[in-house]
Amino acid sequence: MDTARFEQLLKQAMGLDSASIGSASVERAVQERVSACGLADVRSYWDRLSGSGTELQELIEAVVVPETWFFRDPASFVALARLLRDERSPRQAQGVLRLLSVPCSTGEEPYSMAMALLDAGFPASALRIDAVDISHRALARAQGAVYGRNSFRGSDLAFRDRHFVAAAGGHSPADAVQRLVKFRHGNLLDGLAAGAELYDVIFCRNVLIYFDRVTQDRALAVLGRLLTPCGWLFVGPSETALLSDHGFISAKLPLAFAFRKGPAPRTDTGLRATPAPSRSMRAPAPAAAAPRPARPRVAPSAATPRTAARAETATGIDRARRLADQGHLAEAAALCEAHLRERGPTAEAYNLLGLVRDASGKTDDAADQYRKALYLEPNHHEALVHLALLLQKQGDAAGAQRLQQRASRLQHGGGA
Numbered sequence: 155m156d157t158a159r160f161e162q163l164l165k166q167a168m169g170l171d172s173a174s175i176g177s178a179s180v181e182r183a184v185q186e187r188v189s190a191c192g193l194a195d196v197r198s199y200w201d202r203l204s205g206s207g208t209e210l211q212e213l214i215e216a217v218v219v220p221e222t223w224f225f226r227d228p229a230s231f232v233a234l235a236r237l238l239r240d241e242r243s244p245r246q247a248q249g250v251l252r253l254l255s256v257p258c259s260t261g262e263e264p265y266s267m268a269m270a271l272l273d274a275g276f277p278a279s280a281l282r283i284d285a286v287d288i289s290h291r292a293l294a295r296a297q298g299a300v301y302g303r304n305s306f307r308g309s310d311l312a313f314r315d316r317h318f319v320a321a322a323g324g325h326s327p328a329d330a331v332q333r334l335v336k337f338r339h340g341n342l343l344d345g346l347a348a349g350a351e352l353y354d355v356i357f358c359r360n361v362l363i364y365f366d367r368v369t370q371d372r373a374l375a376v377l378g379r380l381l382t383p384c385g386w387l388f389v390g391p392s393e394t395a396l397l398s399d400h401g402f403i404s405a406k407l408p409l410a411f412a413f414r415k416g417p418a419p420r421t422d423t424g425l426r427a428t429p430a431p432s433r434s435m436r437a438p439a440p441a442a443a444a445p446r447p448a449r450p451r452v453a454p455s456a457a458t459p460r461t462a463a464r465a466e467t468a469t470g471i472d473r474a475r476r477l478a479d480q481g482h483l484a485e486a487a488a489l490c491e492a493h494l495r496e497r498g499p500t501a502e503a504y505n506l507l508g509l510v511r512d513a514s515g516k517t518d519d520a521a522d523q524y525r526k527a528l529y530l531e532p533n534h535h536e537a538l539v540h541l542a543l544l545l546q547k548q549g550d551a552a553g554a555q556r557l558q559q560r561a562s563r564l565q566h567g568g569g570a
């Protein structure tokens with residue numbers, strides 16, 4: 155008996171496209187279950203599996219890939235704090251922010267969301283994070299909340315000193331962090347039975363890659379329904395291309411993989427609003443901020459030599475940003491460095507290099523790059539915000555606060 159039937163069943167049950175993990179992995183999982191059930195062969199296992207929800211769940215447990223760690227793709231968490239602070243809708247500003255991590259696996263992702271927002275100064279009372287996964291085993295580990303070395307990767311682990319306590323076998327998030335996250339079992343493809351309220355932010359990272367195109371479409375339709383009209387959806391680095399096909403609009407924050415739900419929400423007058431420009435690398439400073447050089451447009455055909463040169467510059471940085479967005483950090487850094495060497499220093503290039511270094515876990519170097527950007531452009535809102543978050547993470551609360559205040563003054567129309 156071949157594994158095709160099992161593959162078909164898993165696709166129906168959880169969306170798994172066996173090509174994404176290889177048929178051999180499904181076969182291994184089936185064999186594991188045959189042994190665990192003490193059965194003679196795969197055919198007997200098929201009979202056992204047919205009609206048994208419990209055994210189907212066991213097979214799902216055997217094929218899921220629960221790989222995750224704290225602050226995976228760190229720029230996403232920086233962006234989370236920033237987008238919620240800079241672009242809060244009136245509804246969000248008044249009330250509680252609702253966030254969802256699906257799939258949450260063993261809990262590192264939703265706990266990272268909680269820590270990032272607490273570090274950014276959001277009060278615990280304003281945050282509610284739901285965390286959902288199809289694996290009971292992963293959820294049990296999430297609720298056990300003891301994390302070993304594998305959950306802490308990269309060199310910037312200052313968050314562990316701030317938010318964890320030592321526990322037998324590893325570290326546990328402090329109660330203040332654990333209290334913010336509610337775990338529950340659920341299947342993304344079943345729509346997650348949303349309550350009356352929708353989510354302001356959804357992290358759905360590193361699961362769409364295991365689905366085929368039709369299932370990805372289904373999952374994105376579910377996510378679209380669960381998001382508020384101004385909500386943000388974060389995906390994994392290899393999942394970004396799908397989003398624009400579904401009308402989501404990139405926040406254009408390098409390495410954050412963040413998208414706004416599109417099309418733009420209707421205004422009170424019933425007219426379609428222009429999509430709010432995200433305070434992104436492309437247009438970072440708020441309208442009332444101290445003047446920053448306008449971002450050069452890509453070469454109009456009748457460009458003057460000067461505008462053509464600026465357009466070329468923009469193209470180089472745009473390419474670096476795109477590479478960074480796709481997770482090609484080394485290439486993005488190399489382009490930024492080449493740009494700085496060949497065209498001289500610009501705040502934009504230093505800021506982008508800072509983000510790339512930050513995402514690579516090279517935090518000291520990242521801080522240096524942000525500082526260079528600020529030396530060139532003291533009112534560079536992006537660099538101010540990112541350096542503030544970095545200092546906060548490194549435990550320099552006073553330094554972070556000073557920069558944050560400068561960024562806020564810009565935001566509210568004053569000089570920094």
Ligand SMILES: C[S@@+](CC[C@H](N)C(=O)[O-])C[C@H]1O[C@@H](n2cnc3c(N)ncnc32)[C@H](O)[C@@H]1O
Nearest residue numbers: 168218220222257259287288289341342359360
């Ligand atoms: C690689 S982990 C991703 C965890 C986390 N989002 C991250 O990026 O680090 C994939 C998770 O997807 C879960 N999963 C797979 N199919 C699912 C589905 N249909 N609904 C909910 N969770 C699912 C698995 O149980 C596993 O824990």
